[in-house]
Amino acid sequence: MKEKIKSWLLFLLVVGSLVESYYLIYRLPGSDSAVLSENLYVKTDNMGPEEKVENLIYPDKMIIHMGENKHTLFYPDSTFYDLIFNRLKGRSFESFQRHSVVDFDWNKIRSENSGIELSFGAGIPVTLLQRVMQLSPDSLFEGESINRIWIYNVKNDTKAHAVFFSTRGDVVYEAAKVDLTMQDVQQHVDFGKNWTPYTLAGGGAYYMPEAELSLVQAEMPSSMFTIEQMQSNLFSDAGSTRYIPEKDGSKIYTDSKRSLQVDQEQNWMSFSDPAALSAGDSTPAKDVLEAVDFVNQHGGWNGAYRLAAAEESRQEREVSFQQYYGSYPIMSKPHLQYGVIQLVLQQGAVSSYERSLMNIDESLAVKKVVTLPGGDTLRERLAAVGQSATVRDLTPVYVPLVSEGKLRLSPAWQVTLADGTVLTLN
Numbered sequence: 001m002k003e004k005i006k007s008w009l010l011f012l013l014v015v016g017s018l019v020e021s022y023y024l025i026y027r028l029p030g031s032d033s034a035v036l037s038e039n040l041y042v043k044t045d046n047m048g049p050e051e052k053v054e055n056l057i058y059p060d061k062m063i064i065h066m067g068e069n070k071h072t073l074f075y076p077d078s079t080f081y082d083l084i085f086n087r088l089k090g091r092s093f094e095s096f097q098r099h100s101v102v103d104f105d106w107n108k109i110r111s112e113n114s115g116i117e118l119s120f121g122a123g124i125p126v127t128l129l130q131r132v133m134q135l136s137p138d139s140l141f142e143g144e145s146i147n148r149i150w151i152y153n154v155k156n157d158t159k160a161h162a163v164f165f166s167t168r169g170d171v172v173y174e175a176a177k178v179d180l181t182m183q184d185v186q187q188h189v190d191f192g193k194n195w196t197p198y199t200l201a202g203g204g205a206y207y208m209p210e211a212e213l214s215l216v217q218a219e220m221p222s223s224m225f226t227i228e229q230m231q232s233n234l235f236s237d238a239g240s241t242r243y244i245p246e247k248d249g250s251k252i253y254t255d256s257k258r259s260l261q262v263d264q265e266q267n268w269m270s271f272s273d274p275a276a277l278s279a280g281d282s283t284p285a286k287d288v289l290e291a292v293d294f295v296n297q298h299g300g301w302n303g304a305y306r307l308a309a310a311e312e313s314r315q316e317r318e319v320s321f322q323q324y325y326g327s328y329p330i331m332s333k334p335h336l337q338y339g340v341i342q343l344v345l346q347q348g349a350v351s352s353y354e355r356s357l358m359n360i361d362e363s364l365a366v367k368k369v370v371t372l373p374g375g376d377t378l379r380e381r382l383a384a385v386g387q388s389a390t391v392r393d394l395t396p397v398y399v400p401l402v403s404e405g406k407l408r409l410s411p412a413w414q415v416t417l418a419d420g421t422v423l424t425l426n
Contacts, residue, residue, distance in 0.1 A: 047299040047300050047301075050300055051300075056292065056306060057128060057307050060121045061076075062074040062085065062116065063116070064188075064191070065116070065117065066114055066192060067112055068112075073198055073209075074192070076306070077326055088116075088151070088180075089133050089134070090134070091133075091178070091179040092178075092179040093135050093162055093164075093177070093179070094135075094136040094175060094177040095136075095175065099171065100170065100172075101165070107204065113155065114153050116188055122147065122167070123145035123167035123309075123310075125145045125284040126146060126164075129146055144164075145167040147166075148165035149162065150165070153186060157182070159178065159181075159182065160180045160181060160184065162174065196209050201394075205393065210375045211375060213396060215328065215396060216326060216368070216369060218362075218409045219365065220365040220406065222361075224358060227253070230357070234298055235253075246261075249263075250264070259271070262357070266336065267402070268354065271352070273351055282348040284312070287310060291343045294343060302360075305323050306329075307321055308322040317346075321340065322340055323339040323340060323341075328396050328397055328411070329398070333400065336400055336401070336402060339398075342354045342355070358407065360407050370411055373425075389421065390417065391417060391418075392416050395413075397414040399412045412424040413426075
């Protein structure tokens with residue numbers, strides 16, 4: 001009997017030991033890190049939904065040329081902008097011919113001919129633009145990035161013209177086959193007839209409204225995503241990170257390979273992974289796709305964003321996404337970084353990831369309509385600003401301000417000077 005009891009006790013001890021070993025290996029916090037790749041992160045605590053790259057590519061403005069030197073502007077998420085752009089996305093452009101930019105008299109085309117000009121800011125790689133518009137590029141055009149598309153009619157001609165501007169600045173590509181009639185173009189242009197008139201200013205550098213613009217000012221509750229949320233989002237084993245205090249008040253967390261720096265005054269996070277493995281060949285389009293995938297997997301999109309830039313420097317590429325509220329971009333301020341997601345890629349892999357930690361609830365926004373000056377009032381203010389440097393761009397933006405747990409987005413004119421200085425006129 002004693003021998004049977006000893007045998008049962010021994011059996012229970014062996015089973016208990018096996019169960020304990022199982023939990024030690026597979027269930028304790030941090031055990032997953034032993035079987036995960038160094039560059040595999042845990043997808044948790046989303047800040048927003050995932051997004052397709054197609055929904056992040058659209059013009060920052062649409063300039064309508066009506067002939068007789070008359071113009072107007074449409075901005076994203078407005079009725080005529082959406083109508084025209086959705087129609088253009090369904091039309092095909094083929095048989096591209098390369099020209100020097102000086103082969104065209106753009107001042108004459110702008111002032112005399114009706115047309116639609118799409119501005120893409122810093123430029124979009126053609127292989128990405130193909131995901132939005134029906135383009136059939138040859139190998140030469142396919143390697144370009146495009147910052148403008150100009151579709152226009154010419155008097156006494158029988159077809160519509162479509163010209164794509166390379167970001168290099170010296171060449172354009174004209175589509176010999178355009179799935180648009182002159183009547184189609186004119187119908188789109190006619191949408192701007194009763195809209196706010198704009199005048200070309202600054203020697204052709206920018207457009208200025210001849211009347212006040214009405215925009216919505218919004219105030220909404222804001223909160224912060226926690227450091228713990230971002231750790232679990234960005235580290236394969238958040239429990240293995242250690243805290244390193246910084247003298248400037250920011251906090252750094254690291255697992256010896258990657259680091260997360262949080263600036264609580266700026267409500268801003270910066271994640272660095274200098275040992276990220278190459279994802280393969282690096283091209284502007286592939287890097288943008290990799291950046292979109294990274295944001296999808298490590299936070300998501302807490303609002304409406306537009307691909308703003310994919311610029312290469314020092315063997316790395318900086319990809320940035322600009323946040324919008326309604327029709328206009330939200331611009332960061334020196335003491336409040338908000339409204340942009342920035343990534344740096346090296347050899348196709350994300351090595352740096354920066355974004356705001358603020359979370360807002362747009363459904364609880366309190367709104368009111370305010371006006372931005374136009375006409376002579378704006379012209380006088382721009383003249384005063386332009387005494388020190390030439391004005392190169394003018395655009396309506398939202399300026400963020402945080403106070404008492406709320407984020408206020410106030411409309412303002414953003415002025416960009418020739419030396420790169422950016423100012424705001426409330």
